[in-house]
Amino acid sequence: GWEMTLLILSIAPVLAVTGMIETAAMTGFANKDKQELKHAGKIATEAVENIRTIVSLTREKAFEQMYEEMLQTQHRNTSKKAQIIGSCYAFSHAFIYFAYAAGFRFGAYLIQAGRMTPEGMFIVFTAIAYGAMAIGETFVLAPEYSKAKSGAVHLFALLEKKPNIDSRSQEGKKPDTCEGNLEFREVSFFYPCRPDVFILRGLSLSIERGKTVAFVGSSGCGKSTSVQLLQRFYDPVQGQVLFDGVDAKELNVQWLRSQIAIVSQEPVLFNCSIAENIAYGDNSRVVPLDEIKEAANAANIHSFIESLPESLES
Ligand SMILES: Nc1ncnc2c1ncn2[C@@H]1O[C@H](COP(=O)(O)OP(=O)(O)OP(=O)(O)O)[C@@H](O)[C@H]1O
Ligand SMILES: [Mg+2]
Structure with missing residues (x-):
């Protein structure tokens, strides 16, 4: 089928370009859509999650309007895009069908002249025409492939990241008894994401078994942070947190947490009995x-x- 192949190859670049246009229109616009829908979705989720606050401030209408405005931009964009996508689609499909028509007409001529069998004509036609279109689509998707690859690198790095404090670790001491004597020894601490703001500066305090101790202070002074250090959600930057005289870092994390009962600022009930x-x-x-x-x-x-x-x- 070399004659048939030659004809299709002569229009193949056009087929490839139409494949490119179509895929580019679809993927490019889908990405933009996602961004805008994300913003609208965020407003809706926030509003539903904090519905009591919104109702108490009678801000229902305002949020409804904000959500609507977000969707408006998306709606406007979609209307604009519809014409572009439509034109691309029409152009590329028209070309594909013109190519089919030319291919079949030439194929019919070759069959009539006895230079090709009908079966051979179909095989050559489909293989070359679809191959050309697939090449076009591959070209457009090639950058996505490298993006996906670099995305996967981040994802795997995250999956393989070892947490500083591993709650599944079997290591560390598991004393038979827990007296419950606590001590903060010269504890300094900042949160990893804000290393320039020290929350605790040399906190020293010992709490003996059976004592009731209240931490009192202005909002944001570090009360909850101190409790989080006891639960070993973080390690102190300097100093030690001691349980019965043993540094929390030396204790098994699961064991340590199972010794602590906590009623937090916002208690949570799970959806079970x-x-x-x-x-x-x-x-x-x-x-x-x-x-x-x-x-x-x-x-x-x-x-x-x-x-x-x-x-x-x-
Ligand atoms: N995960 C975090 N990352 C960065 N900074 C944080 C984090 N959690 C709390 N902070 C900051 O650390 C400081 C102490 O917060 P903390 O929650 O310990 O205060 P608090 O004394 O419990 O306040 P409240 O009385 O409001 O409960 C605050 O300035 C807060 O903004
Ligand atoms: Mg608090």
């Missing part, structure tokens, strides 16, 4: 029902739970 919500405090074993009830008693919520239709299973 009350019993399960209480039991997740110790996920190293299956917590028996008796212990769950005991914990509920100790927290003064047992009678409230009993008053619910399904009590602990509510």
Whole structure:
């Protein structure tokens, strides 16, 4: 089928270019769409998450308008794009069909003249024509390939990153008993993302077993940060946090955290039964029902739970 091949190859560059145009129009615009939809989505998510605050400030209409405005830009862009994409599509498809027409006409002539079988004509035609279009599309997608590759590098780096404090680590001491004597020894600390702002400067404090201690101070003075150091979410930049005289860094992270009960500023209930919500405090074993009830008693919520239709299973 060399004659057929020659004809198609002569129009192949055009086919390749149409493939390029079409793919470029689709992918280029899809990327831009994503950006704008992301902004609108962010407004919607924020509004839904903070609905009580928005209602209390009677800002519903304002958020609705903000969301609408975001969609307006997208709508305007889409209308504009529709014409460009449409034209590209029309141009590229028209060309493809013209090429088909020319190919088939020439193929018919070759078959009539007995220089090709119908089967051979179809094989040559499809292989070369589709091949040319695929080459065009590949050219456009080639930059995406390298982008994907560099994206994957970041992703794998993230997956392989070893956290400074690994909660799954089996290493570290697991003392049999925990007295509960705590000590901050000359602790200085800044958050890794703000190394220029020291939150704690040489905090020294010891809290003996059984004592009740309150940290009092203005908002942002570092109370929650100190508690996070006890939970070992971070390590001090200088100084030590000690449990029964042992540096927190030497203790097994899971063990350490399982010794701590915490009611945070914003307590969280997971979407499961009350019993399960209480039991997740110790996920190293299956917590028996008796212990769950005991914990509920100790927290003064047992009678409230009993008053619910399904009590602990509510
Ligand atoms: N993850 C973080 N990254 C960077 N800075 C942070 C981070 N968390 C808190 N901070 C900053 O550290 C300082 C201390 O915050 P912290 O939450 O410990 O204050 P707090 O005393 O508990 O305040 P509040 O009384 O409002 O609960 C604040 O200036 C805060 O902005
Ligand atoms: Mg706080």
